[in-house]
Amino acid sequence: MAKEEEKKAPVQDKGKGKVDDAKQTNGDKSEKADGKDGKKGGDLDLAPEELSEEDQKLKDELDMLAERLTEDDKSLYKPALDAIKESIKTSTSSMTAVPKPLKFLRPHYEKLCETYEKWPAGEDKQSLADTLSVLGMTYSDEERLDTLKYRLLAPNKDIGSWGHEYMRHLALEIGEEYQKRMEDDKDTEDLSDLTRTLVPFFLSHNAEADAVDILSELEMIEDIKDYLDENTYSRVCLYMVSMVPLLAYPDNDRFVRTAHDVYRHYKQLTQAMCLAIRLNDMELIKSDFAAAEDKALKRQLAFILARQRICLELEGEDAEDTELQECLNNTKLPEHYKSLAKELNVLDPKVPEDIYKSHLESSRTAGLTNTDSARHNLASAFVNAFVNAGFGADKLMLVEGGVQQSWIWKVKEDGMTSTAASAGMLMQWDVEMGLDKIDAFTYVSEEQVKAGAALATGIINSGVRLDGDPAMALLGDLEGKSVSVKVASIMGLGLAYAGSNKEDLLELLLPYVTDTSLDMQISAMAALSLGFIFVGSAQSDVSEAIIQTFLDEDRANQLKDKWTRFMTLGLALLYFGQQEEVDVVLETLKVIEHPMSKPASVLAEICAWAGTGAVLKLQELLHICNEHIEDERDDDDKDKKDEEKKDRSGDQLVQAYAVLGLSLVGMGEEVGQEMVLRQFGHLMHYGEANIRKAVPLAMGLISPSNPQMKVYDTLSRYSHDNDIDVAVNAIFAMGMLGAGTNNARLAQLLRQLASYYHRDPNALFMVRIAQGLVHMGKGTLSLSPFHTDRSVLSRVGAAGLLTITLSLIDDPRQFVLGDHHYLLYVLVTAMHPRFLITLDEDLKPLQVNVRVGQAVDVVGQAGRPKTITGWQTQSTPVLLGYGERAELEDEEWICLTNVMEGVCILRKNPDWEAS
Numbered sequence: 001m002a003k004e005e006e007k008k009a010p011v012q013d014k015g016k017g018k019v020d021d022a023k024q025t026n027g028d029k030s031e032k033a034d035g036k037d038g039k040k041g042g043d044l045d046l047a048p049e050e051l052s053e054e055d056q057k058l059k060d061e062l063d064m065l066a067e068r069l070t071e072d073d074k075s076l077y078k079p080a081l082d083a084i085k086e087s088i089k090t091s092t093s094s095m096t097a098v099p100k101p102l103k104f105l106r107p108h109y110e111k112l113c114e115t116y117e118k119w120p121a122g123e124d125k126q127s128l129a130d131t132l133s134v135l136g137m138t139y140s141d142e143e144r145l146d147t148l149k150y151r152l153l154a155p156n157k158d159i160g161s162w163g164h165e166y167m168r169h170l171a172l173e174i175g176e177e178y179q180k181r182m183e184d185d186k187d188t189e190d191l192s193d194l195t196r197t198l199v200p201f202f203l204s205h206n207a208e209a210d211a212v213d214i215l216s217e218l219e220m221i222e223d224i225k226d227y228l229d230e231n232t233y234s235r236v237c238l239y240m241v242s243m244v245p246l247l248a249y250p251d252n253d254r255f256v257r258t259a260h261d262v263y264r265h266y267k268q269l270t271q272a273m274c275l276a277i278r279l280n281d282m283e284l285i286k287s288d289f290a291a292a293e294d295k296a297l298k299r300q301l302a303f304i305l306a307r308q309r310i311c312l313e314l315e316g317e318d319a320e321d322t323e324l325q326e327c328l329n330n331t332k333l334p335e336h337y338k339s340l341a342k343e344l345n346v347l348d349p350k351v352p353e354d355i356y357k358s359h360l361e362s363s364r365t366a367g368l369t370n371t372d373s374a375r376h377n378l379a380s381a382f383v384n385a386f387v388n389a390g391f392g393a394d395k396l397m398l399v400e401g402g403v404q405q406s407w408i409w410k411v412k413e414d415g416m417t418s419t420a421a422s423a424g425m426l427m428q429w430d431v432e433m434g435l436d437k438i439d440a441f442t443y444v445s446e447e448q449v450k451a452g453a454a455l456a457t458g459i460i461n462s463g464v465r466l467d468g469d470p471a472m473a474l475l476g477d478l479e480g481k482s483v484s485v486k487v488a489s490i491m492g493l494g495l496a497y498a499g500s501n502k503e504d505l506l507e508l509l510l511p512y513v514t515d516t517s518l519d520m521q522i523s524a525m526a527a528l529s530l531g532f533i534f535v536g537s538a539q540s541d542v543s544e545a546i547i548q549t550f551l552d553e554d555r556a557n558q559l560k561d562k563w564t565r566f567m568t569l570g571l572a573l574l575y576f577g578q579q580e581e582v583d584v585v586l587e588t589l590k591v592i593e594h595p596m597s598k599p600a601s602v603l604a605e606i607c608a609w610a611g612t613g614a615v616l617k618l619q620e621l622l623h624i625c626n627e628h629i630e631d632e633r634d635d636d637d638k639d640k641k642d643e644e645k646k647d648r649s650g651d652q653l654v655q656a657y658a659v660l661g662l663s664l665v666g667m668g669e670e671v672g673q674e675m676v677l678r679q680f681g682h683l684m685h686y687g688e689a690n691i692r693k694a695v696p697l698a699m700g701l702i703s704p705s706n707p708q709m710k711v712y713d714t715l716s717r718y719s720h721d722n723d724i725d726v727a728v729n730a731i732f733a734m735g736m737l738g739a740g741t742n743n744a745r746l747a748q749l750l751r752q753l754a755s756y757y758h759r760d761p762n763a764l765f766m767v768r769i770a771q772g773l774v775h776m777g778k779g780t781l782s783l784s785p786f787h788t789d790r791s792v793l794s795r796v797g798a799a800g801l802l803t804i805t806l807s808l809i810d811d812p813r814q815f816v817l818g819d820h821h822y823l824l825y826v827l828v829t830a831m832h833p834r835f836l837i838t839l840d841e842d843l844k845p846l847q848v849n850v851r852v853g854q855a856v857d858v859v860g861q862a863g864r865p866k867t868i869t870g871w872q873t874q875s876t877p878v879l880l881g882y883g884e885r886a887e888l889e890d891e892e893w894i895c896l897t898n899v900m901e902g903v904c905i906l907r908k909n910p911d912w913e914a915s
Contacts, residue, residue: 055100058100058101058104059104061083061087062084062087062101062104062105063104063108065080065083065084066080066084066105066108066111066112068080069081069112069115069128070111070112074124077124077127077128078123078124078127081124081127081128081131082127084101084105084131085127085130085131087101088101088102088131088134088162089161089162089163102134102135102137102138103138105135106135106138109132109135109136112128112131112132112135113132113146115128116128116129116132126153126154127154129150129151129153129154130150130151130154132146132150133146133147133148133149133150133151133154133170134147134162134166136149136150137165137166137169145173145176145177147166147169147170147173148170148173148177148194151170151194152190152194159197159198159201160201164205167198167201167202167210168207168210170194170198171195171198171202171210171213171214174191174194174195174198174214174217174218175214175217175218177191178191178217178218188218191218192218192220195214195215195218195220196223198211198214199211199214199215199223199224199227200227202214203227203228203232203236206862208232208235208236208239208860209239209860211224211227212224212236212239212240212243216243216251216255221240221251221254221255221258222254222258224236224240224258225258225261225262225265228262230266233262233263233265233266234268235860236262237259237262237263237271238858238859239859239860240255240258240259241255241256241259241275241791242857242859243255244256245612245613245668245669245672246613246669248614248616249579249580249614250580252612253279253579256278256279257275257279259275260272260275260276260279260284263275264288264291268898269288269291269292269297269301270297270300270301270304270896270897270898270899271898272288273285273288273289273301273304273305274304274788274791274792274899276288277304277305277308277310277792278791278792278793280536280577280578280795282310285305285310285312286312288301289301289302289305289312295321295324295841296841296896296905296907297896297905298318298324299323299324299327299843299905300896300897300904300905302324302327302328303897303902303903303904303905304788304897304902305328306327306328306329306330306463307787307788307794307832307902308499308787308792308794308795308796309463309498309499309500309794309796310499311328311465311499311500311501311502312328314328323843325467327843327903328465329464329465329466330463330464330465331464331465331466332843333429333463333464333833334390334392334428334429334430336833336835336837336877336903337390337429337780337833337835338391338392339837339845339877340780340833340835340837340877340879341391341778341780343877343878344780344879346778346779346780347391347393349388349391349393349394349395350387350388350394350775350778351384351394351395351396352379352380352383352384352387352396352768352772354387355383355387355771355772355775356383356751356754356768356771357751373761374410374411374412374415375415375761375765376764376768377407377410377411377415377419378411378415378418378419378765378821379764379765379768379769380396380407380768381396381397381407381411381415381418381419381422382418382422382768382769382772382821382824383768383769383771383772383775384397384407384422384426384772385397385421385422385425385426385772386425386772386773386775386776386777387772387775387776387777387778388426388778389425389426389428389776389777389781389831390425390426390427390428390429390430390777390781390833391426391777391778392426392427392430392433392434393426394426397419397422397423397426398423398426398427398437406423407419407422408420408441408444408449408452413448413819414448414484414819414820414821414822415448415821416446416448416449416452417448417449417451417452417455417484417488417822418452418821418822418824418825419452420441420448420449420451420452420453420455420456421452421453421455421456421459421488421822421825422452422456423438423441423452423456424438424455424456424457424458424459424460424825425456425459425825425828427456427460428459428460428462428828428831429460429462429463429464430460431460431464431466431470432466434456434460435457435460435470435474438453438456438457438460441453441456447482447484447485448484450485451482451484451485451487451488451489452488452822454474454475454485454488454489455488455489455491455492455495455822455825456492457470457471457474457475457492457496458471458475458489458491458492458493458494458495458496459492459495459496459825459828460496461492461495461496461497462495462496462498462828462829463498463796463828463829463832465500471492471493471496471497472493472496472497472504472505475489475492475493475496476493476508478490478508478512483519483521483522486522487521487522487525488822490509490512490522490525490526490529491525491529491822491825491826493505493508493509493533494525494528494529494530494531494532494533495825495826495828495829497532497533498532498533498535498796498799498800498829499532499533499535499536499795499796500533501533501534501537501539502533505529505530505533506530506539506541506542509526509529509530510526510530510541510542510545512526513526513527513530513542513545513546513549513567513570514545514548514549516549516552516554516555516558520558520559520561520563520564520567521561521563523549523563523567524561524563524564524565524566524567524570525563525566526570527542527545527546527549527567527569527570527571528566528567528569528570528573528803529570530542530570530574531569531570531571531572531573531574531799532573532796532799532800532829534574535573535574535576535795535796535799536573536574536575536576536577536578536795537574538574538575538578539574542570542571542574543571543574543575543585546567546568546570546571547571547585547588547589547592549567550589550592550594550596550597550600551592556594559594559596560595562814562815564596565596565599565653565806566803566806566807568596568599568600568603568604569603569802569806571600571603571604572600572603572604572606572607572608573607573799573802575604575607576607576608576610576795576798576799577607577608577610577611577612577793577795579608579609579612580608581608582605582607582608585604586601586604586605589601589604595650596650598650598651598654599650599653599654599657602621602624602654602657602658602661603657603661605617605661606657606658606660606661606664606665607664607802609664609665610664610665610667610668610793610795610798611664611665611667611668611785611786611793611798612665612668612669613665613666613668613669613671613672614665615672617661617665618662618665618666618672618675618676621658621661621662621665622658622662622679624654624655624658625655625658625659625662625683625687625691627651627655628688629651629652629655629688652688652690652810653690653809653810655687655688655690655691655694656690656691656693656694656809656810657694657806657809659680659683659687659694659695659697659698660694660697660698660701660802660805660806660809662676662679662680662698662702663676663698663699663701663702664701664798664802666702667702667703667785667786667793667798668786668793673702673703676702677699677702677710677711680695680698680699680714681714683695684718689723690810692721692723692726693723693725693726693729693809693810693811694729694809694810695718696715696718696726696729696730696732696733697729697732697733697805697808697809698805699711699714699715699733699737700715700732700733700734700735700736700737700805701733701736701802701805703737704736704737704739704782704783704784704785704801704830705736705737705738705739705740705741705782705783705784705834705882706737706784706882706883707737707738707741707743707745707746708737709745711737712734712737712738712743712745712746712749715730715733715734715737716730716749718730719731719734719749719753720756724760724762724763725810725811725812727763728762728763728808728812728817729808729812731750731753731763731766731767731770732766732769732770732808732812732816734746734749734750734770734774735750735769735770735771735772735773735774736773736783736801738773738774739773739776739781739782739783740773740774740775740776740777740779740780740781740782740783740831740834741774741779741881741882742774742775742778742779743774746774747771747775750767750770750771750774751771753767754767754768754771762812762813762817765817766812766816766817769816769824773827776831777831777833779879780833780834780835780879781831781832781833781834782831782832782833782834782882783797783801783827783830783831784797784830784834784882785797785798785801785830787832787901787902788899788901788902789855789885789899789901790855790883791899794830794832796829796830797829797830797832798830799829800826800827800828800829800830801827801830803823803826804816804823804824804827807820807823834879834880834881834882835877835878835879835880835902836850836852836876836877836878836879836880836886836900836901836902836904837876837877837902837903837904838850838876838877838893838904838905838906839903839904839905839906840905840906840907841905841906841907843905845877846876846893846906847875847876848875848876848888848889848892848893848906849873849874849875849876849888849889849890850873850874850875850876850878850886850887850888850889850900851868851871851872851873851874851886851887851888851889852868852871852872852874852878852880852884852885852886853868853869853870853871853872853884853885854868854869854870854871854883854884854885855867855868855883855884855885856868856869867885867887868884868885868886868887873889880901885899885900886900886901887900888900888906890912891909891911891912892908892909892912893906893907893909893912894906894907894908894909
């Protein structure tokens with residue numbers, strides 16, 4: 001900001017005023033700056049022989065003009081001041097040198113200041129103040145802020161004529177003075193008025209950053225709207241939005257709102273909509289959507305909302321527009337996805353063996369891993385589901401012989417639930433076709449298969465909506481169902497309606513949260529599903545019901561259950577991205593005396609600040625990790641022993657959550673991400689066992705579907721850890737890291753791990769899951785919760801990733817490696833094709849050439865720099881990797897959205913035809 005801008009006035013020794021000057025460009029000897037005369041501010045003892053004839057003449061002339069100002073003849077004042085100003089303004093020197101007139105006038109500075117005090121008020125006095133304000137730049141005593149002092153005494157002068165360096169110096173002093181006055185509670189109106197004259201100058205001289213910085217310093221950022229025009233608004237908004245992760249609350253909110261209003265004013269509705277989504281302000285989102293009069297633009301906005309899973313009820317004419325409804329409901333997603341698969345020639349189904357490549361594993365273990373065990377077959381079901389996700393065809397589940405020939409009969413008991421649910425993953429997004437295929441599984445007598453079919457129904461509907469609400473119709477009736485079917489149906493509803501804020505589900509699921517007679521598993525799953533459905537909405541009914549459950553004495557013993565963590569997560573998800581709004585709940589949780597209240601507080605706080613990069617929150621979380629939990633128990637007193645053990649488990653969870661929190665908060669900002677990854681190394685070295693188990697998961701959570709070599713190399717080391725839980729979590733994190741990328745190096749590392757762990761069924765199972773994730777969607781899907789050029793965080797996606805990491809955190813055998821492996825399906829909320837599909841205004845597929853390359857940060861760069869580097873030209877549909885950006889090859893088409901990602905609508909450029 002302005003404060004931190006380096007002063008380009010002379011480099012001075014504070015108080016002594018030594019000027020360290022660059023050599024003169026005319027080949028003379030360098031001038032010695034010497035401050036021996038003892039005056040404050042110093043004097044320049046310039047020996048005549050050291051100056052060229054031209055410089056000596058200028059010095060003599062300026063000395064004479066300065067003398068005139070101290071004499072009594074008032075008629076000489078104005079011409080003398082004009083001559084001095086002219087001399088300063090027309091002076092030319094190298095960028096590093098102090099202009100000569102300023103240097104020669106510097107010995108007279110104190111005398112001129114005294115002269116100013118003696119002069120009577122009038123135009124001459126103001127003109128002298130104007131000149132002293134410029135000379136004040138060379139003065140070394142920073143406490144005096146003379147440039148600002150004399151500028152305020154000389155109002156209404158053309159300050160822009162003094163040049164850019166003067167304006168920046170003035171901005172710096174304004175910032176310092178403002179801070180002082182705020183501390184002393186003094187009036188700052190004069191500073192605000194002066195700032196308003198600086199901003200237009202900065203904006204007209206391509207210094208948008210300086211304009212934003214000075215307004216930010218004076219807490220006047222909203223005023224920037226009054227100074228922008230067609231040429232400057234885009235650069236200013238780009239800079240403002242890029243600053244947001246570096247600001248504290250509520251400044252970050254003000255910046256986003258101001259940028260949003262600017263975009264709205266200049267009718268850049270797609271950019272405005274993205275900022276409204278970041279603010280999580282439904283009123284703003286609705287008003288942006290309503291502001292779009294153009295039919296095609298409205299459809300483009302609908303695609304953006306669909307990507308974020310925001311449900312809007314269409315009104316008036318829009319309600320009759322079936323195509324707009326389809327865009328908003330994501331109904332055409334499977335169609336677009338398959339068109340990408342056809343273009344890439346990956347439609348043919350793959351079998352798990354294509355992924356395992358057992359022939360590449362060492363021959364010693366190849367025979368062992370192919371055994372037809374139920375556990376191995378269950379792993380194959382997951383791998384098959386991830387790899388063929390969304391393609392609607394495979395060779396294990398949806399086979400010609402129907403259910404009787406399918407893979408579900410090759411697994412046992414709870415494995416049947418996950419295997420049947422995998423059919424939903426295969427038919428993902430394709431609701432009409434998928435429900436027909438799933439229907440066959442509902443007629444099987446085994447309860448586990450029915451539960452799997454219920455979960456599959458939810459998976460298919462995740463991220464897609466149909467008018468008939470089939471998920472609600474099929475899963476809404478929970479009466480008389482077995483526990484397994486109930487749990488699967490409730491989870492299915494959570495996945496199907498994640499982010500929808502659907503009020504009907506409140507009546508259905510809330511009773512399951514509050515009913516103390518129910519099994520904790522059902523109540524916790526109901527709370528988690530409500531968390532998914534109302535993610536980031538701070539829904540008061542749900543939060544009250546969950547907190548009431550914590551207070552309920554009948555539940556006291558049940559709250560020790562392993563499922564309680566999902567109830568606390570359900571509460572935390574309600575405040576996702578709410579920042580300060582979460583404080584009320586945190587205060588309430590402090591009152592509850594239960595081991596789970598503290599973990600719930602940490603979880604709520606990390607969700608509230610997710611993706612913000614808030615440094616203070618990261619520091620708080622690191623402090624939590626730093627606490628050493630003492631294991632002090634008295635062996636004589638058994639009750640005390642049990643009590644302390646219970647309390648310790650709560651504290652250990654708090655630390656594990658804090659580790660995940662570092663990832664969740666830091667994931668939104670690249671510098672923060674780098675720093676957090678470095679901290680994980682320290683936590684791994686010095687942390688307790690509970691922290692070490694969480695670190696690999698946190699490393700996967702901070703960069704899902706972004707396989708950075710430094711991260712997966714570290715995880716590869718952790719995957720051989722002595723603590724098997726750390727190793728298993730590291731293996732899963734490797735899967736998250738490379739999800740949907742087909743990363744060859746990761747695939748090789750996982751094949752080596754399959755050989756290494758061939759005798760450990762749990763570790764081998766996790767290796768298979770990781771292999772399935774790396775090849776997810778045959779390399780076309782992503783788990784990254786960020787979209788729209790990594791600027792918008794999908795709350796639903798991040799919630800899914802957090803849920804699965806939470807289930808593995810202290811003992812992977814409790815859930816995923818135990819009987820509840822179906823929890824892996826929460827990842828569907830984060831799964832999305834990483835494609836670019838182009839459509840014309842009638843929503844018909846359109847093939848155009850685009851350049852795809854690595855995104856370049858152009859914030860604050862002059863001119864119109866290239867936004868991508870190392871690009872290749874391809875024809876749509878195309879696959880976009882993490883950190884890649886696409887742009888149209890020529891100007892034949894105009895893209896209706898500012899970021900070419902996901903589904904984009906193109907319009908023919910009228911000028912192109914004319915040319």
